[in-house]
Amino acid sequence: MSTVTPPIPLVDLQAQYRSLQESMDAAIHQVVVDGDFILGKAVGRFEADFAHYLGVRHALGCASGTDALHLAFRALGVGPGDEVIMPAMTFVATALGISLAGATPVLADVDPTTGLMDPEQTERAVTGRTRALCPVHLYGQMTPMEPWLALARRHGLFIVEDAAQAHGATDALGRHAGSVGDIGAFSFYPGKNLGAYGDGGCVTTNDPGLADKIRLLRNWGSIKKYHHEEMGLNSRLDTIQAAVLGVKLPFLDSWNQSRRLHAWKYDQALAAIPGIRPLTTIHGSVHHLYVVRSQKREEHCRRLNTAGIGAGIHYPFAIHELAAYRHLAPPGAFPHAENLARQCLSLPIYAELPEEVFDRCRQALAASSAG
Numbered sequence: 001m002s003t004v005t006p007p008i009p010l011v012d013l014q015a016q017y018r019s020l021q022e023s024m025d026a027a028i029h030q031v032v033v034d035g036d037f038i039l040g041k042a043v044g045r046f047e048a049d050f051a052h053y054l055g056v057r058h059a060l061g062c063a064s065g066t067d068a069l070h071l072a073f074r075a076l077g078v079g080p081g082d083e084v085i086m087p088a089m090t091f092v093a094t095a096l097g098i099s100l101a102g103a104t105p106v107l108a109d110v111d112p113t114t115g116l117m118d119p120e121q122t123e124r125a126v127t128g129r130t131r132a133l134c135p136v137h138l139y140g141q142m143t144p145m146e147p148w149l150a151l152a153r154r155h156g157l158f159i160v161e162d163a164a165q166a167h168g169a170t171d172a173l174g175r176h177a178g179s180v181g182d183i184g185a186f187s188f189y190p191g192k193n194l195g196a197y198g199d200g201g202c203v204t205t206n207d208p209g210l211a212d213k214i215r216l217l218r219n220w221g222s223i224k225k226y227h228h229e230e231m232g233l234n235s236r237l238d239t240i241q242a243a244v245l246g247v248k249l250p251f252l253d254s255w256n257q258s259r260r261l262h263a264w265k266y267d268q269a270l271a272a273i274p275g276i277r278p279l280t281t282i283h284g285s286v287h288h289l290y291v292v293r294s295q296k297r298e299e300h301c302r303r304l305n306t307a308g309i310g311a312g313i314h315y316p317f318a319i320h321e322l323a324a325y326r327h328l329a330p331p332g333a334f335p336h337a338e339n340l341a342r343q344c345l346s347l348p349i350y351a352e353l354p355e356e357v358f359d360r361c362r363q364a365l366a367a368s369s370a371g
């Protein structure tokens with residue numbers, strides 16, 4: 001074949017920048033001119049805007065999504081001797097946020113159709129030491145909150161929503177991911193649906209007491225200079241990153257809408273391909289990732305790469321298969337998570353995704369299944 005086709009990456013951050021360049025450059029420039037790099041004006045402005053967008057009372061910027069989770073558990077007083085139940089299939093940071101607070105992650109298997117934590121498996125994992133649940137809105141799908149709220153009520157548990165992949169996702173009642181549990185944790189890692197130009201994160205809550213605690217903990221345990229109430233962290237959202245996010249936030253819903261349309265087109269394009277099955281996604285998903293199950297993943301990956309299409313795996317290992325967390329459970333303990341880790345394959349998705357990607361993926365994957 002001599003046709004030259006441009007490569008399509010798994011995620012393209014430059015395309016979005018090009019569409020925002022003028023306002024973005026001006027916003028970053030303003031922070032440099034003002035020189036208020038730490039907890040400057042743009043931070044407070046973004047926190048208010050993001051809280052308003054989500055329909056929560058408080059949003060507190062911090063340095064990363066990992067720190068957002070860490071701060072959430074610290075603020076709730078969940079620490080050494082306490083257990084937090086989380087899904088066996090997620091990014092490692094969910095477990096790290098729990099561990100950094102000194103608590104113990106306890107894994108629950110996932111629903112094989114969506115990849116989301118299974119409430120029945122979760123209830124089975126509750127012990128006398130369980131203090132909190134940490135459901136993850138995986139791949140952009142907001143996990144239905146009613147089962148978690150019921151479980152939390154029944155056993156007296158806190159809920160920390162890991163919303164790092166779900167900015168703007170909603171449930172059947174129109175509530176936003178990160179606005180329903182006691183605390184929501186967001187990441188603004190550049191590749192997320194709402195991404196900074198570096199690391200960043202945010203903690204959300206409706207509880208003014210928790211908000212005060214988080215404000216303290218993220219700033220060396222201090223509100224008043226040199227008065228340190230707690231052994232806190234240095235974990236602020238940089239003013240430059242807040243300015244970047246402030247420019248992007250007004251576009252989040254339309255970007256998410258584009259992702260929905262892309263996901264729908266992938267579903268159509270890939271429906272008839274043997275050995276490929278798109279993951280069922282929950283309504284209201286913002287499609288942070290577009291994930292299919294593949295029966296021949298290595299071959300499918302190779303074919304996509306040869307066709308110039310970026311493919312990813314989210315994630316190749318369940319949490320208890322990682323060296324850092326092997327002590328949590330033996331192999332085979334969470335068959336659905338492990339099975340998903342073996343089969344999952346992510347195709348490129350971002351708002352500016354070029355239209356030809358659906359056909360190119362279909363052709364690459366169909367050829368591979370036939371051969």
Ligand SMILES: *Cc1c(COP(=O)(O)O)cnc(C)c1O
Binds near residue numbers: 066090094186201
């Ligand atoms: C990205 C991510 C995080 C961590 O966010 P960072 O900002 O990279 O620390 C946590 N949980 C999930 C599910 C994520 O995808």
